[in-house]
């Protein structure tokens with residue numbers, strides 16, 4: 506390659522770099538007098554303004570500042586059921602009251618109500634036959650029951666003996682543990698829960714909330730009730746204007762509200778969410794800040810295995826036998842409904858700051874109008890070529906212009922060929938004049 510060729514290439518690269526470095530873009534206003542473009546411009550502005558005012562400021566309350574609530578909840582159940590199940594000796598004739606069926610007596614944000622139970626009474630530490638329904642409990646002779654072995658789902662270690670099962674229908678290994686072991690086979694085909702009638706229990710939910718930012722405190726016991734008796738007589742009812750604020754719920758009403766069958770739920774157990782929603786507009790009277798109740802079954806689903814919800818607990822006591830105390834316990838396999846209570850709350854109050862912020866950021870969206878109109882004018886309309894010629898302008902420096910001017914035979918001002926796109930050029934649109 507010759508030396509002159511190399512120096513030529515170098516010069517052209519340098520001039521290219523210099524022309525890229527030493528140039529300047531400035532927007533200019535192109536005033537388009539077209540009904541079509543003017544209409545598109547105004548229409549887009551109207552849409553954006555409606556969004557800012559209608560949706561952001563009015564519908565989404567963009568003129569308010571907000572606070573979420575802090576809350577405290579307690580629940581109290583009332584109701585008594587009587588069970589006369591003489592064929593089930595563990596239960597027999599019994600009255601169940603709130604201390605029997607609410608386990609534990611108080612929980613944070615939840616309440617468990619026992620609706621069905623399999624009791625195994627008077628268990629004590631001794632030897633007895635293992636539960637025959639447990640895999641590995643059957644035996645032929647003592648050699649099938651290695652001493653000390655504990656089955657995965659067993660009730661205690663084998664003593665080494667093979668004995669008659671509790672129903673005397675088979676041979677099972679003997680264990681040492683809480684005897685006699687639980688036998689739920691008698692309860693398998695029950696059609697009604699043990700605590701039949703629990704649908705008439707009532708649950709009183711006491712909820713205090715606070716919106717700390719606004720110093721507003723509310724509770725879900727409204728001033729409608731003159732005294733405790735009036736309060737205890739009310740029952741929540743979604744369809745009644747006053748009763749829908751009553752904080753005492755019949756369990757049956759809750760279950761009906763979520764379209765479930767109470768008996769079925771009571772037999773298998775389940776989890777129901779109680780949502781207390783406080784949606785308060787503090788621009789109006791604080792008395793209008795009222796709770797709204799809704800319910801949802803959280804364990805809903807058509808499950809074929811491990812349906813419902815149950816757990817075991819025991820109460821313990823000691824009996825004096827031969828001058829020593831022997832410990833006993835009553836074991837309960839409890840099935841029931843867990844009520845999980847969730848409080849949601851949001852309060853809003855007028856404030857100039859969010860109003861200005863929302864309005865300001867909304868107005869910034871108006872810049873979209875120019876972008877969209879530019880796209881339509883420069884790339885969509887029939888006269889796009891014409892508009893583009895007017896929008897982008899390449900101007901040489903005044904010095905170059907002077908040289909060109911001097912070289913030229915004509916002394917008039919000359920625009921240089923347009924050849925470069927500059928998207929930052931400002932455009933203004935007007936809805937009068939003729940379309941191009």
Ligand SMILES: Nc1ncnc2c1ncn2[C@@H]1O[C@H](COP(=O)(O)OP(=O)(O)OP(=O)(O)O)[C@@H](O)[C@H]1O
Pocket residue numbers: 581582583707708709733734736737738753
């Ligand atoms: N689950 C409920 N069903 C119906 N009434 C209820 C229930 N829980 C409480 N009440 C009644 O609401 C009122 C206010 O209850 P609160 O617990 O504040 O008072 P209390 O005197 O301690 O209630 P009590 O001793 O009757 O349990 C009382 O009259 C009470 O009996």
